[in-house]
Amino acid sequence: MPATRLGKAAMRELLVGLKAMGAAPERSSSGGPSIRMTEYLGSDEKVTLRRSGDGMEIVGSGRGLLYGVFHLLRHLALGEEYPEWESSPAYPIRILDHWDNSDGSIERGYAGLSFFFQDGKPVCNERTKDYARLMASCGLNGCCINNVNVRGNALKLLGGSYKRELKRLASCLSEYGVSLWLSVSFSAPMELGGLDTADPLDEGVKQWWKETCLHLFTAIPNLAGFLVKADSEGRPGPHSYQRTQAEGANMLADAVRPFGGKILWRCFVYNCTQDWRDLKTDRARAQYDHFAGLDGQFRDNVYLQIKNGPVDFQIREPVSPLLGRLEHTSSMIEFQIAQEYTGQQRHVCYLIPMFREILDFRHRVRPEKDRTADRISAICAVSNTGNDYNWTGHDLAAANLFGFGLLSWDPSADPAEIARQWSILTFGDDPEVTETVTDILLRSRDVYEKYTAPLGIGWMCVPETHYGPSPDGFEYDRWGTYHRATHREIGVERGPEGTGYTEQYSPELAELYRNIESCPEELLLFFHRLPYDYRMKDGRTLLQRIYDDHFEGYEEAKAMADSWDKLEGKLDEETFRRVQVRFLEQVRSAAEWRDVINTWLHRLTLIPDEKGRTIYP
Amino acid sequence: MPATRLGKAAMRELLVGLKAMGAAPERSSSGGPSIRMTEYLGSDEKVTLRRSGDGMEIVGSGRGLLYGVFHLLRHLALGEEYPEWESSPAYPIRILDHWDNSDGSIERGYAGLSFFFQDGKPVCNERTKDYARLMASCGLNGCCINNVNVRGNALKLLGGSYKRELKRLASCLSEYGVSLWLSVSFSAPMELGGLDTADPLDEGVKQWWKETCLHLFTAIPNLAGFLVKADSEGRPGPHSYQRTQAEGANMLADAVRPFGGKILWRCFVYNCTQDWRDLKTDRARAQYDHFAGLDGQFRDNVYLQIKNGPVDFQIREPVSPLLGRLEHTSSMIEFQIAQEYTGQQRHVCYLIPMFREILDFRHRVRPEKDRTADRISAICAVSNTGNDYNWTGHDLAAANLFGFGLLSWDPSADPAEIARQWSILTFGDDPEVTETVTDILLRSRDVYEKYTAPLGIGWMCVPETHYGPSPDGFEYDRWGTYHRATHREIGVERGPEGTGYTEQYSPELAELYRNIESCPEELLLFFHRLPYDYRMKDGRTLLQRIYDDHFEGYEEAKAMADSWDKLEGKLDEETFRRVQVRFLEQVRSAAEWRDVINTWLHRLTLIPDEKGRTIYP
Numbered sequence A, B: 001m002p003a004t005r006l007g008k009a010a011m012r013e014l015l016v017g018l019k020a021m022g023a024a025p026e027r028s029s030s031g032g033p034s035i036r037m038t039e040y041l042g043s044d045e046k047v048t049l050r051r052s053g054d055g056m057e058i059v060g061s062g063r064g065l066l067y068g069v070f071h072l073l074r075h076l077a078l079g080e081e082y083p084e085w086e087s088s089p090a091y092p093i094r095i096l097d098h099w100d101n102s103d104g105s106i107e108r109g110y111a112g113l114s115f116f117f118q119d120g121k122p123v124c125n126e127r128t129k130d131y132a133r134l135m136a137s138c139g140l141n142g143c144c145i146n147n148v149n150v151r152g153n154a155l156k157l158l159g160g161s162y163k164r165e166l167k168r169l170a171s172c173l174s175e176y177g178v179s180l181w182l183s184v185s186f187s188a189p190m191e192l193g194g195l196d197t198a199d200p201l202d203e204g205v206k207q208w209w210k211e212t213c214l215h216l217f218t219a220i221p222n223l224a225g226f227l228v229k230a231d232s233e234g235r236p237g238p239h240s241y242q243r244t245q246a247e248g249a250n251m252l253a254d255a256v257r258p259f260g261g262k263i264l265w266r267c268f269v270y271n272c273t274q275d276w277r278d279l280k281t282d283r284a285r286a287q288y289d290h291f292a293g294l295d296g297q298f299r300d301n302v303y304l305q306i307k308n309g310p311v312d313f314q315i316r317e318p319v320s321p322l323l324g325r326l327e328h329t330s331s332m333i334e335f336q337i338a339q340e341y342t343g344q345q346r347h348v349c350y351l352i353p354m355f356r357e358i359l360d361f362r363h364r365v366r367p368e369k370d371r372t373a374d375r376i377s378a379i380c381a382v383s384n385t386g387n388d389y390n391w392t393g394h395d396l397a398a399a400n401l402f403g404f405g406l407l408s409w410d411p412s413a414d415p416a417e418i419a420r421q422w423s424i425l426t427f428g429d430d431p432e433v434t435e436t437v438t439d440i441l442l443r444s445r446d447v448y449e450k451y452t453a454p455l456g457i458g459w460m461c462v463p464e465t466h467y468g469p470s471p472d473g474f475e476y477d478r479w480g481t482y483h484r485a486t487h488r489e490i491g492v493e494r495g496p497e498g499t500g501y502t503e504q505y506s507p508e509l510a511e512l513y514r515n516i517e518s519c520p521e522e523l524l525l526f527f528h529r530l531p532y533d534y535r536m537k538d539g540r541t542l543l544q545r546i547y548d549d550h551f552e553g554y555e556e557a558k559a560m561a562d563s564w565d566k567l568e569g570k571l572d573e574e575t576f577r578r579v580q581v582r583f584l585e586q587v588r589s590a591a592e593w594r595d596v597i598n599t600w601l602h603r604l605t606l607i608p609d610e611k612g613r614t615i616y617p
Helices: A005-020 A024-029 A062-077 A126-138 A152-157 A163-174 A203-219 A245-259 A283-294 A352-360 A395-409 A415-427 A431-451 A507-514 A521-527 A542-565 A573-605 B005-020 B024-029 B062-077 B126-137 B152-157 B163-174 B203-219 B245-259 B283-294 B352-360 B395-409 B415-427 B431-451 B507-514 B521-527 B542-565 B573-605
Strands: A035-039 A047-052 A055-060 A085-087 A093-097 A142-144 A179-184 A223-228 A262-266 A302-307 A330-336 A378-382 B035-039 B047-052 B055-060 B085-087 B093-097 B142-144 B179-184 B223-228 B262-266 B302-307 B330-336 B378-382
Touching: A005 A035, A005 A062, A005 A126, A035 A062, A047 A062, A055 A062, A062 A085, A062 A126, A062 A415, A093 A179, A093 A395, A126 A163, A126 A395, A152 A179, A163 A179, A163 A203, A203 A245, A223 A245, A245 A262, A245 A283, A245 A302, A283 A302, A302 A378, A330 A352, A352 A395, A352 A415, A352 A431, A378 A395, A395 A415, A395 A431, A395 A573, A415 A431, A431 A542, A431 A573, A507 A521, A542 A573, A573 B573, B005 B035, B005 B062, B005 B126, B035 B062, B047 B062, B055 B062, B062 B085, B062 B126, B062 B415, B093 B179, B093 B395, B126 B163, B126 B395, B152 B179, B163 B179, B163 B203, B203 B245, B223 B245, B245 B262, B245 B283, B245 B302, B283 B302, B302 B378, B330 B352, B352 B395, B352 B415, B352 B431, B378 B395, B395 B415, B395 B431, B395 B573, B415 B431, B431 B542, B431 B573, B507 B521, B542 B573
Parallel strands: A035 A055, A093 A142, A093 A378, A142 A179, A179 A223, A223 A262, A262 A302, A302 A330, A330 A378, B035 B055, B093 B142, B093 B378, B142 B179, B179 B223, B223 B262, B262 B302, B302 B330, B330 B378
Antiparallel strands: A047 A055, A047 A085, B047 B055, B047 B085
16 A cells, blocks of 8 residues: 555545546455555656556556556546556656746636636645646646746745745645746846846855745745746846856756756747847747857756747747757757647647657757657646636647646657547547547647648737737737738748758758758748749649638638537537537637638739639728 | 906916016006906806006906916917907817726826826816816816726716715816816616616616716706717617617706706717628718718707717828718817827827818808808817826927817917917927927928828727837728728728718718819828829829838928927926937837838838838838
8 A cells, every 4th residue: 555645645546536437336345456556665757557367556656656547547437458557757847837927817828817826825725636636647747837927926936925825835736746846037136135136146146046945945845946037028037147048047056956956947038129120130040049059058957948949839830940959958848738829729729749740850960869859858838727617718728738748758649549538538438529529639730720820930910919810910010020921922031041040950951941842831931931923832822822721721610610519419518518619719710810811912912812712802 | 356266266377377477576566456357247258358558457257257367378478468359269168088097097198197086086186276277278168087988986976976076176177167077878877777778768767867967966066067978889878779879868968958967979989890801881981870860859958079080080081071961960079189199199299280170171061151160069179188297298299288278269270379379388488499399399290190101091000009000900900990902002992982981071072082183182092092003193103102201201200309409408408308208209100100111012012112212121
């Protein structure tokens, strides 16, 4: 029988799970326990499930047992026999970044208010416990509870104002192996400490961080470290003191080191007050330009947190070249399951296939261990959760949370299989339901991509809200995300004749992207500026391809909605209606996207659709 | 000697004013009063100033004396001899509409927070008194203190929750002849009264309004009436009950009639959830379409409050055809000195010449009394004031407040002379200062027009904020303000082949606007859709004219800023700097407008500037 707190939680979950499946009573009344748990001491996450007689044995540390139990329950719930499994996670750090503000709002949150903060304070309640269980059941082991843009009361978390609340919260999370991370402000020594500088090389600053960490980590044993957004979108950082990103990160790393703490340092550094008239600055270059040269200069408890693409979570971007560059620095990939640019949990957009592609992506810098999955040391996603009853606003968005968890344990997991499992676990095993839901999930990303901004160009959404079409919305703004469309051409040339972004990749990839003929078509307008009459491989013009995508994308969104409608009566009524209403909005929005993008291009070019479909004047 | 409260206020202002000019002591030490005031009883606003010996006599009711004193002080301050003057105002209702919210914010306010509301309640303090004096000194006699979008605590004003505060405020205003008006919500019977309808023909509703008015008007003797924004931008109104605007307004008119109250009923009714794909609906038509057919159906204490143009306070619009249509209904013109679309009091934009043009505009429906000024019965402007020390944010914006007041007393007043007077009264009589300030004011509207949206097309500003350029900002949105530019043509055709808006004017004007050749060029793109190579009267293409305007507009803005810079040392330092900083922003913004509009048109057309000036790609 398990002895540790984690092991006991595993046992409890096993009993609760079996009972919920109607399996517990019979088993407990039999001669001996048909499922035996063997706990060994340690903090590793390895787990072994093996058949033993007509039952099972689960062997692991407390943590391992917990993941083993959830794995077992999942497979039982899927109607499978006792699975044999010997596994340990691909990454020791698998976390969700919550952009929750201390006032209870969530930046880019689409599922209600925060469950971590209420009335300016951290809270811990039944939902916190359920959240910890949810995390463990997906294989995740950490969460950063507050917004990387640290404001208001959240500034005080570091100072210990809410030490009691944080301690309670951390303890609740730790019962399920979930570590607590905090986003901190780089200028906390000034904001909290009353110092007149936050210069990372200043002795007073170093001392302040050391003392602050001593107090905080001592009070909160389950605190894993800090996440820092520095020198980014107005946040303070080492650049203010002419220090490098490495000097900034290392100073913090030294302060947290005595407590085993880690620093997650975001690489999302770029000029966000760009002048659109400036043709030389290319935001896509920024992360690489800022960090590539610093490789090897970071402490070993610093992880560079790199967004999956070079810009910002668009539905289609190339993989960040920085992920292929760092050789002597721990890197961490940052995904976003909060659907900021991918339909805001009003549209279904199952992102797991995209994440899998990115993890599988070969950077072509070395013969082996060359895939993103092999190059990174940690993984995280911006969370899509909130206080909505169903956690994620759109019921189907929960598949992204589940899928991200499974993929972060095993980056070779199959997105289709994940979708199938999620559907059965969520909606039961009616084959028609499973087939429909799985089909919707697997089509959803392509559909969303088709009716929104074309071929990797991105950013044709409404500024501020990031929802709905606005083709010129960012065009004359300061964010560095331009398409510069004229009536003949569209796109930013990022080859060597343009901004040179392609040259940030390995020679083989640079060659691939540099040449229009070899550049993957789905990324054509990310890399190149092209005339509308450019011929695609299938003979269509670029413009006709875009028109077609938009007409098809709408039709496919409509078809997804129709197929959902057919599930009426096969699901619990409330869930069915809730998703149905979201589909209504998705179809309306898809029509809007189709019409705005097509009209905008038609007004620019005055070239009609070859098939004579309606483009509004 | 004056006996009434108003008369005494007049006397007080005379003494304060003379003393401030250093004139009082000498005069009061002479044998007798050199300025004599003769008050007669009554509430008319007529005033006579006549020379009497080596002094003056001012004759009028209390109100008349007040206006007479300010007139006299103004002319003395201008260094003139005692002026003879016999005058009465053109309109009995001359008011400012404040869009102040009960939380202290101001909708479209650019001069700080509200001085009418703090912490959810009406306030009355020294500034209230100064405001009343300011109003009287400009000849204005009423103010509506709360936003036409009635929300929050402002809803309760009607219910008497703040009766004590309102009474005090009204009393303070009345000392200077300024009547209190309140914006009310048409559905107040539901929001406040707990009724289940606000149907204007419902007996319970009528009764509720009557009782509410009885309580309110009895408590606040200086309450003049209500301003109502109904069936507009989401506000409730009679259309919700299939009643006409007349039925709605008349019901309220009957409720306020026993107390001499009046209803100011806004005509700003249009579909604000339009689909851009709908080519038939034209927002410019809306006011006329909704109200023209109701002429003669309104009670005589209802005033239809009509914005000066058919859309919404753009820098260039034709005069609203509704102003030329109503023959049997009292109409009121609504100007906007809050510079919502005209630079938000960060740009200088002296609007008085525009107002004068609109008041002078002949509607060509009858041989005499055909000008706007002769057709209206009342006048108002959305106020540009706030709690900023200088009242209007931009010091030069105060000229719009002063000018609006003078024009509302005498619509034939000369905008250039108003500017000259305002400059001397504000900055003293240094001729260089007067010449520079007057020149800046008089050029400012043309300059602003040149560098913003071209030739009456309007609406190329950032949605929500309404500041800065965004050529397509409203293009695919719900507000009904489109330009529908393609790479060949731009504009909405509003002639009979188009939306038919031109036909809302008298036959003579319809003919004028309908034909491209006779249409005033500054309104060309308001009325017509034209190709970029359309030849203007001076031989330039339409596109070249727009390019030229934008280059010139920027240069002229720069020249205004430069001429202000030359006043350094001639003005009080703080004022000089405050205005200088605003000019810096205006010049920056003018360059942004120039570059965005020119680039946007160049991308559409790829036609270069004939003079080879820089247009960014």
